[in-house]
Amino acid sequence: MNKVIVCFLTLILWGCAQKPEESTSAKAEQSIPVVLERVAPPNWWVGMKNQELQLMVKHPNIADYFPSVAYKGVSLLSFDKGDSPNYVFLNLKISAAALPGELLLRFKHGDGRVLESTYVLKSRNDEERSYRGFNTKDAIYLITPDRFANANPENDSLKTLREQGIDRENAYKRHGGDIEGIIRSLDYIQDMGFTAVWPSPLLTNDMKESSYHGYAITDYYQVDPRFGTLDTYKALSSALRKRGMKLIMDQVANHCGLNHWWMSDLPFRNWINNQENFEKHRSEWNGETVLLTNHRRTVNQDPYASKHDQLLNEEGWFVATMPDLNQRNPFLAKYLIQNSIWWVETLHLGGIRQDTYPYPNKDFMSQWAKAIMREYPNFSIVGEEWSYNPLLIAYWQSGAKNKDGYESNLPSTMDFAMQRTIVQALMEEEAWDKGLVKLYEGLANDFAYANPKAIMCFLDNHDMSRIHTQLKGSVAKTKMALSYLLVLPRIPQIYYGTEILMDDFDKPGDHGLIRSDFPGGWQGDKKNAFTGVGLSKQQKEMQLFVKKLLQYRKNSEAIAEGETVHFAPHDGVYVLFRIAKEELVMHVINKNTTAKELSLDRFKELNLEGRRFRNILTEEKGQWSTQLKVPANSSVILTTKLN
Numbered sequence: 001m002n003k004v005i006v007c008f009l010t011l012i013l014w015g016c017a018q019k020p021e022e023s024t025s026a027k028a029e030q031s032i033p034v035v036l037e038r039v040a041p042p043n044w045w046v047g048m049k050n051q052e053l054q055l056m057v058k059h060p061n062i063a064d065y066f067p068s069v070a071y072k073g074v075s076l077l078s079f080d081k082g083d084s085p086n087y088v089f090l091n092l093k094i095s096a097a098a099l100p101g102e103l104l105l106r107f108k109h110g111d112g113r114v115l116e117s118t119y120v121l122k123s124r125n126d127e128e129r130s131y132r133g134f135n136t137k138d139a140i141y142l143i144t145p146d147r148f149a150n151a152n153p154e155n156d157s158l159k160t161l162r163e164q165g166i167d168r169e170n171a172y173k174r175h176g177g178d179i180e181g182i183i184r185s186l187d188y189i190q191d192m193g194f195t196a197v198w199p200s201p202l203l204t205n206d207m208k209e210s211s212y213h214g215y216a217i218t219d220y221y222q223v224d225p226r227f228g229t230l231d232t233y234k235a236l237s238s239a240l241r242k243r244g245m246k247l248i249m250d251q252v253a254n255h256c257g258l259n260h261w262w263m264s265d266l267p268f269r270n271w272i273n274n275q276e277n278f279e280k281h282r283s284e285w286n287g288e289t290v291l292l293t294n295h296r297r298t299v300n301q302d303p304y305a306s307k308h309d310q311l312l313n314e315e316g317w318f319v320a321t322m323p324d325l326n327q328r329n330p331f332l333a334k335y336l337i338q339n340s341i342w343w344v345e346t347l348h349l350g351g352i353r354q355d356t357y358p359y360p361n362k363d364f365m366s367q368w369a370k371a372i373m374r375e376y377p378n379f380s381i382v383g384e385e386w387s388y389n390p391l392l393i394a395y396w397q398s399g400a401k402n403k404d405g406y407e408s409n410l411p412s413t414m415d416f417a418m419q420r421t422i423v424q425a426l427m428e429e430e431a432w433d434k435g436l437v438k439l440y441e442g443l444a445n446d447f448a449y450a451n452p453k454a455i456m457c458f459l460d461n462h463d464m465s466r467i468h469t470q471l472k473g474s475v476a477k478t479k480m481a482l483s484y485l486l487v488l489p490r491i492p493q494i495y496y497g498t499e500i501l502m503d504d505f506d507k508p509g510d511h512g513l514i515r516s517d518f519p520g521g522w523q524g525d526k527k528n529a530f531t532g533v534g535l536s537k538q539q540k541e542m543q544l545f546v547k548k549l550l551q552y553r554k555n556s557e558a559i560a561e562g563e564t565v566h567f568a569p570h571d572g573v574y575v576l577f578r579i580a581k582e583e584l585v586m587h588v589i590n591k592n593t594t595a596k597e598l599s600l601d602r603f604k605e606l607n608l609e610g611r612r613f614r615n616i617l618t619e620e621k622g623q624w625s626t627q628l629k630v631p632a633n634s635s636v637i638l639t640t641k642l643n
Contacts, residue, residue: 031114034059036105037086038261040335041342042221043120046098048341049375052077054334055090055119056267057105062088065107065115073098074121080331082267089331094121124345131344133351133380133411134196134246136453137560139486139550140493141194144462145202145227146174146212148496149181149521155226162208162259168522171512174212179228181521183236188530190243192499192543193550197240198248198353200462202227206259207321213462213515214250215355216257216322220339230346237347246350249343253336253368254356255322263323271332273315273324287320297358297387301395303403314361327364336364337371344376357383357396357413362406369398369409382412382456382491386463390417390445399450415457415490418442422459422484423470426477426591434591436569439484443566443576446489453561457490460498462515467495469503475538476633479545480589483635486549487578487587489564499546500529500539545617549637552616556641558583567602573630577606586613586638590630598628613638 038058057067063081067088073095080089090105100123107115134140150156156166156176167173182199189197201214204224214224223230237247256263262271269275274290281289293316299305300313317324327333343349352372357365369381385396394400396413421442428435446452459467459481471477478501485492496502497518504513519535520528527534529543553559562580572592578585584606590596600608608624615621616637630636 029108029112029114031116034115034117036062036115036117039105039117039119040221041338043122044094044342045122045124045345046073046094046100047096047124048094050371051094051096053092053094054331054338055092055105056331056335057088057090058086058265058267059107059115061085062107062115065109065113068106068108069103070106071098071101071103071121074103082331083269084265084267086265087267125348130378131348131350131376132246132378133376134248134491135380135560136489136491137554138195138246138491139193139553140196140198140248140456140491141189141192141496142458142461142493143182143197143199143496144177144213144515145179145182145199146177146214147515147521148177148518149185150176150178150523151180151184152178152228155228158225161206161226163206163211168517171510171516172210172212174226175517175522176226177517177521178226179223179232179236183232183239185521185530186239186243186245190245192547193554194494195244195554196246196248196350197236198250198351198493201250201252201355202233205257207257208259211257213511215252216255216259217252218257218260220256220335221342234347237349240350241348247347248351248353249347249349250353250355251340251343252355253325253327253340253365254359255318255324258321258323260323268329268331270326270329273326274317275326278323290320290323291316292320293318293324293359297385298392300358300362301392301402301404313359318356318359325360327361333364333367337368340368340372341375344372344379349379351380351382354381354383357385357410358387362408366407366409369411373409373411380411380454382414383408383410385413386416388417388420390448393417393455394448394450397450397455401450411451412454412456412491415455417445418457418488418490419459422481423467426471426474426480429591433569433574434572436572436574436589436591439574439589440566440569443488443564453489453491455490456493457485457488458493458495459485460495460514461493462495463511464514465508466503466514467498468501469505469508473503473505475501475542478542480591480635482546483549483587483637484576484589486553487559487576487585487637489578494546497529499543500535501542548617552637552639556583556585556639557581558585558639565606570602571596573598575603577603579606582640584608584611584640586636588628588630588636588638590632590634590636593632595632596630598630600624600626600628611640612642613640614642 036059040056044053063085067079069076075093077091102118105117166176168175203217204219204222205211205216206218207216223233240247277289294312296309296313299310393413396408398409425435425438468478507513520530558578558580562578566576574589576587612623
């Protein structure tokens with residue numbers, strides 16, 4: 001009996017002597033391998049210049065767990081919980097010593113449960129680390145993927161998504177174009193002379209209707225399955241690189257789609273702008289409970305702008321179905337920056353086009369561009385600034401000497417000012433110079449730009465009437481516009497179908513009509529722009545016109561890098577030269593209804609007399625003497641490169 005009592009007391013004393021943590025660990029840990037609901041970014045790379053990485057982890061009640069990381073060269077610096085208990089943000093450092101592999105993420109609960117998940121670190125491809133962006137040597141082909149070519153009818157409609165079916169007769173329904181359709185069309189695109197492809201966003205837009213355009217993103221890391229898969233997207237990029245061409249990704253940092261997965265459980269109380277009002281009325285949402293933007297983009301530069309106007313531009317929703325993201329939240333800011341870098345690295349991109357550039361917080365946009373350009377110094381980013389004032393466009397380009405000291409870090413902006421100038425100049429008929437001074441003075445505005453050659457210029461895009469419509473159906477003026485665009489000191493972008501005179505005459509400006517199907521992109525199409533079957537004589541001539549200009553441009557140092565000299569319009573004729581070493585390109589627009597004899601005396605400073613030339617469009621060769629005859633109502637492009 002005494003031995004029993006002694007043993008019992010010994011056990012009690014031994015138990016009391018144990019440390020609290022050992023006592024807790026005595027509870028058997030339940031290590032549970034799990035697939036976390038979401039981890040973003042879904043993977044990362046070793047060897048990045050910025051060694052810091054923030055992981056957004058979403059999982060039921062994950063904030064109740066204590067995280068840790070086990071991997072050589074990777075350390076967990078800190079972690080932050082969201083306002084929602086279902087989010088935690090892990091701040092990691094991936095040192096230069098870290099190797100590719102799978103690191104272990106552990107989340108330990110107070111009751112002993114441990115959730116374990118792996119996270120992949122990849123190696124980078126040394127041969128492709130330079131990530132050279134688009135530049136003046138490139139010509140960019142803008143595509144609305146849903147309307148370009150349908151190579152895989154099996155992914156046209158998916159039961160898992162809100163918008164069902166396709167209807168090619170309805171301009172606002174999905175039509176079925178996909179990434180594979182673009183891949184199969186690359187022979188045509190390259191043969192035309194384009195060197196870069198810019199598809200409008202290809203990420204998931206799980207919206208109830210009108211989701212074909214891609215600008216209401218509901219998952220920033222998922223390819224819309226109606227367009228294809230991530231592997232298909234990678235295949236497009238790979239196919240372009242093999243051809244020496246580039247892929248430009250259209251991104252949206254200002255807003256997301258109303259059905260984005262996080263809208264049902266927002267990480268923080270200030271994740272989106274006007275969030276309180278949205279959540280208050282979520283159950284009876286009708287789109288009228290949020291403030292819409294005032295579209296006053298000039299508040300970014302205006303020294304007199306009221307705070308009211310500034311905030312409404314930045315915080316107002318673009319439309320009621322596109323929640324406005326609050327980039328002042330540092331976790332969202334990091335999320336968006338890392339998302340962009342993830343896509344650059346994953347797809348080996350040749351550039352980014354950023355939508356609605358003046359609407360987000362402009363300090364964030366500066367940091368966003370800076371982070372990307374720091375990682376990829378030879379990269380290209382173009383921001384959409386829909387303004388017709390060159391001063392506003394110039395403000396956003398890196399290197400601008402802005403009075404407020406703002407540095408955008410943005411290499412390129414979109415030249416809406418030149419787009420409108422070209423249209424106005426070609427439509428003007430009454431002025432003594434037939435409107436051509438508008439072109440002359442429009443180009444003279446280049447003094448305002450830090451780097452005018454890096455600006456992206458265009459004649460039309462997915463948001464405005466086709467150029468053939470804007471020019472009232474004039475084929476001659478459309479040719480003038482295209483030839484001028486392609487010799488300017490700019491990076492040119494051409495919208496799909498412009499080369500075959502696609503139009504929106506039936507309802508000018510209607511977005512659905514502007515984004516009509518490209519003929520031949522669907523099996524059974526009676527017209528086929530890829531082969532020329534069914535195209536009119538004018539359409540074929542325009543296609544060949546564009547092809548000749550683009551093919552010449554690809555190998556023209558004068559157009560890509562040369563000096564620009566132009567002469568004031570005279571008697572309805574405007575002349576512009578591009579010059580580099582022995583190559584000289586002369587572009588002439590004659591808006592008269594009669595041919596003009598152009599005296600070369602005006603151009604003596606360029607030493608033209610006696611030089612041989614070739615007409616790029618007709619292949620005719622000749623020698624400059626004292627006169628040059630220019631046909632009526634046309635543009636002429638001559639070069640000193642004879643072959």
